[in-house]
Amino acid sequence: MELILTNAKIYTPTEIIEPGTIVIEDGIIKQIMEGKVKDGIDLEGKIVAPGFIDTHIHGCYGFDANDGESSRFQMMGKMLVRHGVTSFIPTTVTDSHENLLRISREVGKIIEKYKEDKGARILGLHLEGPYINPKKKGAQNPEYIRKPDFGEFMEYWKASNGSIREITIAPEVEGAIEFIENVTRLGVIVQLGHTDATYEEAKRAIIAGATKATHLFNAMRGIHHREVGVVGACLESESVYLEMICDLIHLSPQIIKLVYKLVGPYRIALVTDAISATGLPDGRYTLGGLDVIVQGGICRLLDGTLAGSTLTMDKAIKNLVSIGIPLRDALIMASYVPAKAIGERDIGILRPGCKADFVVLDDNLIVVQTYINGRLVFERNT
Template structure:
């Protein structure tokens, strides 16, 4: 890989801004970060340098979807799909991601878990796009009342033996599972998942405040697309949302497309919970980067009109958001750039235990994004290699 120098950029670390600043990279690792102009290397004067974006909740993009390739598919098909997804994400500044399955039959999820493990092996020696950091299983242990665009046909009760099988077939690459804490057996499953090092995210849930708090006490540490697919707040029964908001150990996913969550609520959540807990996700689907039309999501038909994806009954069904668009949306709201960048980089890394990415700090992997002043992606580095 050798040595590269990126000089004279506006560096968002994302804890502070360094301008003008220079980053030196050796063998894919950040070696030095310092203030001041210098000659030599790639001159990024007038550009913005940020850590690579990390999307920990995304189903698909540009005609590719992990669940779709698992339903009646094969491990080889999943690997092919994930490789293409990784290339498509990189165009939007994503350098790492968690492919996310929908609620699906047991056999399909086994194919997905094996496919993720195989693709991660493939990526050890090849850098063609964003790197997979493990699997996020959204479901199948969720609430029927709050299923949203999850296929109700495949919702089932929590099963420790089933989760153990997913863990083993993924070769320990299952990083997150989204579940509803109120369903019978959920608390025991949370304890077991946490014992394996799997992060547990509360979502697609009709939980009361007390049920949600019980899950947090035994180890649930995330909220899947906060506000969406959840019991609403009521002044006599605050419900799951308040339990999540008030628990400082819980990271809060937000889909910042201004469709799933209003700008007012995004600003309120940041103000109340603090920027340190906010994780920007896309929840993107197969139709992302494609024209409006009819598509499939987890075996259900969805209709995309003006970029908004819905089931035929009108329920929102994922998004066509990209991470770079989410960054621009946050900045439009008046969120300082370094804070907005943090929600796309350091926070998601922390939320799922990625220790070597998400910041521009010596010793971290050189996953970097060069943006212009309009926050458009111009180039992307993964492990110090310029892939875009």
């Protein structure tokens, strides 16, 4: 089965082809070429870009990853395509051993049964905790924070059928370095987060295998001119990818632009850190059993601590463009970098041989259509 889309502005996203044509065959990109062809769907100059990849999302539209039911993960994927997301990693917060074990098992089941016509592809599970520093717990339940336990982690790993893709850990806690070495050997992406680590402690973790920073700046020791801490270590280390929540609440426009100026677009991975309130009205919600009040779209615990976000990936891209970052680079941060950071080579980029996961945007960067494996899974009503 062949699909041809033509007369588009194609962001691969590293290259821009205008006008361009993309040919899809059996769910795979067959050809991308310059110019317009007669036999194809005329997109009238609309933007075609790789599908967005959200590797840190707790929930949306009333669904919470910590509920741990496979049907809820599927429903999250079904709703996320509205925002151009074609792949995602549901993310848990610190929880009891029993619940994390149950969630791991359910993720393994849903990945095995995944069908692209039902919604965004689930790439695995991200455990944000429980091996973090209580001093930087953020919106994590302190009752369940504990020291790294590789034996416990292996229970999650086996229950998930090897589907745990990422884990966030504080590198300064007892046993963290050995733990990082062990899970890295399994191919799990280790992220540094919810941490009060010094520069030296963070560097030891990076040497041990850590390759990502969990929502850079948020819930971690900041930069001081005599101790640049974990933020400084992550910025300095070219092997480390940097998660950023670009809702303009978690991070100011000035710090976003500063990091972009320092490292460029190829190390910044946009994430939403979205919770179940995303896509729903203000009100009272929960995150990992903690009460969250959402007012004006901002999520906070009762003590005022930021508790995730109601951000979507399409909105994050609009935010970046609004503060002066080129659309090409914003799209790189939303697709190419998230894929590269977790070792996925056939998504996050439009080129022959890759999966035909892409989004069609209008001039206002509104999602018009979303395709997964060459299938139309969402179309906005005009």
